[in-house]
Amino acid sequence: MDFLPAVSEPSPALDVTAAPSVKLRGTPPANSPTALVELLRDAGAAPAVLEATHAWLMRRESDHSRVAYSKDGSWWLAWCAASGTNPARARAIDADQYATALRDSNLAKSTRGRRLAVASAWYEYLVRADVAERNPFAGMDRPSVSADDSPTRGMTSAQLAQMLTYARQNETARTYALLVTLATTAGRIGSVLAATVGAIGHDEGHRVIDLVVKGGNKKRVVLVPLAVDALEAYLAERDQADADEWLFATRTGRPMDEPAAFRLVQRVAKAAGVPHHDALSPHSLRHSYATALLDDGVPLADVQDAMGHADPRTTRRYDRGRGLHRSPSYKMNEKLTKAMHAAEDA
Template identity: 50%
Template sequence: MASLLHAARMPEGGSRATAVWLVSGRRESDHTRAAYIRDVGWWVAWCLATGVDAGSPSTTAADVYMAELKASGLARATVGRRVAAVSSWYTYLVRKQCVAVNPFDGAERPRLDTSTSTTRGMSREQMSALLAHAAQHETARTHALLWLMFATAGRIGSVLAARVQDLDQDRGHQVIDLTVKGGTTKRFVVPPAALAAIHAYLAERGHPEDGLLFVTRTGRALGQPYAWKLVNRVSHAAGIAFKISPHSFRHSAITIALTDGRPLHVVQDFAGHADPRTTRRYDRARESLDRSPAYELAASVTLVPQHPAPIPHNVPSGGD
């Protein structure tokens, strides 16, 4: 990153401030920091290719960059994320007086559809089939990994960073502490089926007491590219016709919990979402007529007649 900034004519003070920016705020985790480096790197590389001075870019340059991102066919969410990362970077550099202005300040960013999640999730039946297939035909490590991804709705980076010593007990619950988005630690319940899969895997490894929970045969950390290939291979073998990602397990866990009627605030806390609107994106049944409160509302205000209803004039009151 430093060499790229130097090539883009960023002043030395700006490079030093960038190093501080990358380890501050919400960029404490390695995964988040790497994402910000990539997004800022795209902008700096564009500056180099177009002759723009990254240390004093114009708002016009920022507008052209956003237009080219949109024209490249990238998803609106990807464009928005890249622009947000660069804007955050320049905001910090302005505060440290390393640059004069943030060229992305006030720019019209792409409008995002916040009502639904674009991640492809699995139904309850598909998730059951996938886990059953993994139990019968895959390694103990794969079975345990898939179960923990689903049971915690954990992001793949958090699950792969889990350590054996993170498994514990709390008030009668089997739990695991995972490092979540933002670098904080969150405690998750590990249900019996997931715990059994993990114990089977650890028994195969000789019951290690510490170190990474999921490792290769040589004891090295599993990488995210491996996890992407793994979940697609296993899902295909389990009869799932569409392509999924590790995030599909998180998506599926949240969606199933909401479909089962768990309160929104409970699922929000489980997922670790700061904003309940993010959790609502996973609620695929939110428009279901079966959930409509109309019947209960009507019943709550319907008055029981206190006197017999009057007989209409055109209806005989008695006799033949």
């Protein structure tokens, strides 16, 4: 097959360092299905593409999933706009360059893989709906995430307590309530931020909160007294908040977004004196929940249920993460130290 043009034309110089100037982390370009469709409309997408995209999003099981797909999909559209790529005519090389840009943004492998998977799923649907000819992400190698280790940095129970104590004494009631809720429910940040005031309730004598989890299902989790006290103090400041209002709302009444929560965790951890504050995220509190319970001898199956893991191997990742604390190297250190003292005394 001849890959050269039929007519000889001057070839432009290839600038291998050229890359579109677009920020691929932080606040997503779109945070709802409506905003994603608006991005497409601004890009000049045909009405049939807009209709198909809306249908693709509405197939998701929950509002939470539809928002998550919209956020992840919007990064591809932002990259296309910055690079001058028409999404309708995107090639495999464009998709690969986008994947490279995600990698160069120092995003976690899981985040990069999820964004690429969402973009690919969108094109698969457009092809199925006969509004696109191909999926430029088909057959792409995606970042492999280890099934044995969690890349999330956690905290010891003492560090987590240090952070929460600081927040209770120095931060707003909302900040403290959010951190305590994350630390005591093992809720994913997206689920906690998607909760409404009405999600808090009672069940069989327990205070509970209903969180939307993967698959669009609701999971009822216990609110321990530490979280109940924090939430009640926070809601008292809001003065008669309606049941359908977002639990962790901004001043404008909108829900706090995940980038804001990410910045909040690192800021409070730094102020509290946690040494690796710049490596923490909201997921670090979920990670710390699992490792603290496993350290205290809570059965793996019970931790698995609390974390909402369908596969026990996922929970085992947190169990293996405790290896730093129980490393036999500490025993070796103790043994050598005693032997060296004995040698000095001889």
